[in-house]
Amino acid sequence: MIDGSSTWHPKHRIDPKIQQDEEFMQILYREHAVPLHTYVLPLVGGDRHRAEDVVQETLVRAWRYADQLDLTRSIRPWLVTVARRIIIDSHRSRQARPQEIDSSPLDLMPAEDEIGNTLSLMMLSDAMSDLTDAHREVLVESYFKGSTINEAAEKLGIPAGTVKSRIFYGLRSMKLALEERGIGA
Numbered sequence: 001m002i003d004g005s006s007t008w009h010p011k012h013r014i015d016p017k018i019q020q021d022e023e024f025m026q027i028l029y030r031e032h033a034v035p036l037h038t039y040v041l042p043l044v045g046g047d048r049h050r051a052e053d054v055v056q057e058t059l060v061r062a063w064r065y066a067d068q069l070d071l072t073r074s075i076r077p078w079l080v081t082v083a084r085r086i087i088i089d090s091h092r093s094r095q096a097r098p099q100e101i102d103s104s105p106l107d108l109m110p111a112e113d114e115i116g117n118t119l120s121l122m123m124l125s126d127a128m129s130d131l132t133d134a135h136r137e138v139l140v141e142s143y144f145k146g147s148t149i150n151e152a153a154e155k156l157g158i159p160a161g162t163v164k165s166r167i168f169y170g171l172r173s174m175k176l177a178l179e180e181r182g183i184g185a
Contacts, residue, residue: 025063032079033059039080043087054090058083127177135170138163 036055044050061082062075069075128136141152142163149167153160178184 024066025059028059028062032062032076035076036079036083040083040087043084054083054086057086123178123181123183127174127181130177131170131173135166135173138166139170139174142167 033055036058037051040051040054041048044054058079062069062079069078128139131139137156138152141147141155142149147155149160149163153163156163
């Protein structure tokens with residue numbers, strides 16, 4: 001029975017009518033919350049808020065199952081077991097779900113400005129249209145496709161010396177075409 005000072009010792013028997021009562025919950029909290037919190041805190045990595053949630057859930061479960069508990073004995077081992085299982089279940093449920101990633105840092109990252117590159121490519125393409133077919137063909141093969149002089153000569157069916165000559169004069173014509181468009185060296 002509860003004595004007049006309203007303190008409860010785990011070995012004292014509680015009247016079953018009081019077990020579902022708010023007073024029972026207050027007694028559970030007063031007698032077991034601090035030791036449970038002390039036990040749970042290292043198990044949740046020092047997260048005080050999470051430890052408080054686990055203690056609260058443990059005490060609520062004790063209150064729900066009060067009619068099934070043997071209150072003639074200490075219920076603290078049962079409470080510790082329930083708290084540990086709540087932590088394990090929580091860990092398992094977090095592992096079963098993919099980790100959520102916050103995309104807000106990506107919004108703050110500066111992106112490269114591609115407008116300058118796009119305009120440069122447009123100007124190059126426009127200037128390439130001013131070249132002769134022979135010069136354009138050699139420049140595309142050697143600069144854009146990355147062929148060596150000998151590979152370009154083989155693909156285009158012309159001598160390697162002709163490829164060199166066309167590259168030289170093609171680049172000179174390209175430079176003039178770009179200067180006409182306001183793009184200097």
